[in-house]
Amino acid sequence: MGERGRLRLHTEEAPVAAASAEELLSRVGAGDETAFASLYDLIAGPVLGLATRVLRNHAQAEEVAQEVLVEVWRKATRFAPERGSALSWVLMIAHRRAVDRVRSHQAVLDREDKVGRMDVQRPFDEVTESTMASLDQERVRQCLSALTELQRESIVLAYYNGYTYPEVAEVLKVAPGTVKTRIRDGLIRLRDCLGVDR
Template sequence: QEVFLQVWSLAGQYDATKASPIGWLMMLTHRRAVDRVRAEQSATRRDIVFGHAHLGRDHDVVAEEVTQRLDEQSVLDCLQTMTELQRQAVALAYYGGRTYLEVSETLAVPLPTVKSRIKDGLKRLENCLTGGNTR
C-alpha cells in the first residue's frame, strides 16, 4: 500500500528509458522492504541499549543477600531447638533429599517413627521461626 502511494506521488518522475513499469515498481518495493527491515533492526538495537542503560536492577542485591544470610542463620539456630533425632530426620529428608522410607532405612527406625519425628521437628522449627513456643 505504501509503495502504491509512492508510485502515485512519484509517477511524474518515472523514466521509461531506465526501467519498465514493473521493474520500477519492484525497485520501489524492494527499497521499501529494506528500509522497513533496517528500521525494525535499528529500533530493536535502540530498545536493547536503552534497556541496559536505564532499567538496571529492580532490587537491592546487598539487602537481599543480608536477608538471606539472616534467614539461614535463624534456621540454623532453630534447628538447635530440635532433639537430635528430629534434627537427623529433618536434615536427611530436607537437606539430603531423601524420602521418608530412605530416612527410615538410614536411621534404622520404623517409618511411622520417622514421620512423627519429622512432623514434630518441623512444628518445633515453625514455632521457633515465628516466635512461638519451642517446646
C-alpha cells in the first residue's frame, strides 16, 4: 500500500494545492481557514519581499507583512477579480501599508525635529509624554478603551502611529478641525482618567 497509498493521498490533495489565489481568496472571504492557510503559503513570501524593499528594515517588514495578512483575511470579500489578480490586490495592500509605515516614521522624525528646533511642544503633547513616561501601559490601555471610538482612533493614529493631523483627517475621512477636536477632547478625558495634573 505504501506507494499506491501515497499516490492516492497526493491525488486527493491535488485540488487544494492546484487552487488559484483567486479561488482561495474567494473561499477565504467565506471564512474558510484551510483556504487561508494555502493562500498564506502563496502570498507570504511576495508580501514580505515587497515590504522589505520599501522599508529596508526586516523587522518592520515582518510587522507590516503580518498586518497585511490580517487585512487580507478580514477584507477578502472586497476582492474583485474583474479588477486584477489576487496577488496584485494583495501586493497593492502590502505596498500601501509599507508606504504608510515609511510616512508615519518620517512624520515622527519631522515632528521631533520641529519640536527640537523650536523648543516648543504642541498643546497636549506634555500630557501624552508624561502619561506614557509615568504610568504603566495597562492603565493607559484601560483609559484609552474608555474613550469614544472616534477619539481613540484619532489619538492612536496621531500619537502611536505618528500621523499628522491632516493625515489622520484623510484616513478617517473627516475635516482636520474635527480631528483636532476629537484629539483634544480625548486627551482631556485621558488626563482625567489617569489623574495627570495639568
